[in-house]
């Protein structure tokens with residue numbers, strides 16, 4: 001499932017992240033993927049500002065109802081600020097299945113980019129997700145986020161002007177299977193939208209289906 005979520009971060013949070021990025025040192029993005037031959041960006045590596053940035057973005061995502069409903073998050077990797085200057089890109093790649101985080105290993109089911117720069121302020125730099133012989137391209141406004149399956153091949157197109165600043169993170173979902181996750185999201189949405197129009201006894205039966213699918217499909221702790 002591919003979802004753009006608007007206004008994950010309020011303008012003040014975007015401004016704080018932009019200020020953190022402006023004041024901090026960025027390093028070659030290869031620090032976290034030393035063997036990558038396609039990663040050509042920069043990332044924030046100074047512990048204190050990186051921690052503050054991660055906290056702002058993680059809190060906003062986990063507090064966002066739409067994100068919660070779509071992702072069924074069990075754990076998220078500390079969001080990382082990444083920067084692309086003219087000439088930088090991140091060539092076509094899949095995201096690793098397992099990642100180490102301070103709170104343990106995480107299986108990456110969903111990937112997320114939170115956009116922090118005004119799309120008019122840079123050229124290029126779209127996130128392009130390959131879908132067979134088709135594609136989806138995302139270049140969101142500041143504070144918006146795109147959530148997409150980590151199993152896709154995707155790339156960040158070369159930036160040719162300005163600076164692309166984003167926060168990126170990876171999410172382990174309580175529902176590992178993408179088809180099951182999307183089915184339950186749809187069912188929950190329809191139940192939330194139409195439940196009040198149903199006879200109460202039918203709504204209870206529908207809820208039993210929602211809850212029992214959740215029991216069957218979620219990872220056991």
Ligand SMILES: O=C(O)CCC(=O)C(=O)O
Pocket residue numbers: 082090095113127154155156166168
């Ligand atoms: O910068 C982005 O939007 C995505 C970067 C990416 O694909 C990654 O870090 O794995």
Ligand SMILES: [Fe+2]
Pocket residue numbers: 093094095111154
């Ligand atoms: Fe990626």
